[in-house]
Amino acid sequence: MSYVQPGEFTRDTAYIEDRITRDGRDGWPVEAGRYRLVAARACPWANRTVIVRRLLGLEDAISLGLPGPTHDERSWTFDLDPDGRDPVLGIERLQEAYFARFPDYPKGITVPAIVEVASGMVVTNDYPQITLDFSTEWTEFHRPGAPELYPERLRDEIDALNAEIFRDVNNGVYRAGFAGSQKAYERAYDALFERLDVLSERLSRQRYLMGGTITEADVRLFTTLARFDAVYHGHFKCNRQKLAEMPVLWAYARDLFQTPGFGDTIDFAQIKAHYYVVHRDINPTGIIPKGPDARGWLTPHHREELGGRPFGDGTAPADPPASERVPALA
Numbered sequence: 001m002s003y004v005q006p007g008e009f010t011r012d013t014a015y016i017e018d019r020i021t022r023d024g025r026d027g028w029p030v031e032a033g034r035y036r037l038v039a040a041r042a043c044p045w046a047n048r049t050v051i052v053r054r055l056l057g058l059e060d061a062i063s064l065g066l067p068g069p070t071h072d073e074r075s076w077t078f079d080l081d082p083d084g085r086d087p088v089l090g091i092e093r094l095q096e097a098y099f100a101r102f103p104d105y106p107k108g109i110t111v112p113a114i115v116e117v118a119s120g121m122v123v124t125n126d127y128p129q130i131t132l133d134f135s136t137e138w139t140e141f142h143r144p145g146a147p148e149l150y151p152e153r154l155r156d157e158i159d160a161l162n163a164e165i166f167r168d169v170n171n172g173v174y175r176a177g178f179a180g181s182q183k184a185y186e187r188a189y190d191a192l193f194e195r196l197d198v199l200s201e202r203l204s205r206q207r208y209l210m211g212g213t214i215t216e217a218d219v220r221l222f223t224t225l226a227r228f229d230a231v232y233h234g235h236f237k238c239n240r241q242k243l244a245e246m247p248v249l250w251a252y253a254r255d256l257f258q259t260p261g262f263g264d265t266i267d268f269a270q271i272k273a274h275y276y277v278v279h280r281d282i283n284p285t286g287i288i289p290k291g292p293d294a295r296g297w298l299t300p301h302h303r304e305e306l307g308g309r310p311f312g313d314g315t316a317p318a319d320p321p322a323s324e325r326v327p328a329l330a
């Protein structure tokens with residue numbers, strides 16, 4: 001299977017766009033226990049949904065299924081679960097949930113996906129919308145003290161910032177890594193590091209992207225920064241600097257990593273296994289690098305000197321349930 005595309009890598013951004021809403025207008029009403037989020041630890045797009053679910057305290061309302069880090073051309077499997085089956089959906093492959101809804105589903109079997117437990121059908125894989133709906137449609141199930149990640153007055157600015165971060169950073173690393181020509185790679189590389197410079201300047205003056213409090217924009221930038229030195233710097237050739245050589249962004253990323261809800265969703269072994277094993281066309285040996293030493297993520301960041309209240313008027317989430325813990329950094 002080839003991930004590299006001739007010339008420029010273009011992501012297919014047409015998703016199963018049904019939404020789970022309070023009014024149930026697409027046939028999928030908000031209801032505790034009705035849906036299961038399937039989200040591999042490895043995947044940055046899935047990671048967003050896991051972080052937001054945790055920050056908002058939606059664990060009891062929306063359960064979490066976790067496929068293993070690697071997959072074949074038929075995509076994600078529940079190989080970490082007993083008997084290789086998701087314990088709630090009873091399926092071995094996420095593909096089964098896509099086929100239950102669309103028997104000839106022609107596109108990628110991707111995470112994150114939300115599956116209706118009773119029917120076993122995938123409802124949506126529209127990840128940019130999933131986290132926004134967690135914030136705005138699932139409010140009755142938010143924990144007391146849940147932060148406002150997508151406040152109404154900031155939405156236009158967050159949307160604009162997210163679009164730049166998606167194009168140049170979240171997807172920019174993929175455009176560099178899967179480029180099929182030197183020119184396409186260099187264009188993606190230049191746009192990525194120019195954007196990181198702009199974000200670094202912004203974050204030298206304020207603790208988070210929108211000011212003193214965490215928002216959806218920080219979640220989206222964090223999931224790429226968390227994978228930067230472990231994967232994108234080498235595997236995707238995004239190597240002007242390591243994250244650890246960009247002082248502002250590195251401190252910002254550590255600050256978030258050490259905030260409950262962020263670092264406690266990160267599993268570096270799974271992240272590395274996914275990229276280096278699955279993308280055989282750019283890493284034909286499938287060898288997974290041992291480094292980098294991840295313990296640097298736990299060093300002091302001093303970002304609290306910039307002030308701010310990470311959760312605004314809210315509070316930090318409690319530790320994740322035992323079944324959802326990631327391994328401690330060795």
Ligand SMILES: N[C@@H](CCC(=O)N[C@@H](CS)C(=O)NCC(=O)O)C(=O)O
Binds near residue numbers: 109111
């Ligand atoms: N489907 C979305 C994002 C989700 C996505 O790409 N997920 C990857 C993992 S990070 C995936 O599930 N890939 C499945 C596959 O390659 O078979 C997209 O293509 O923009």
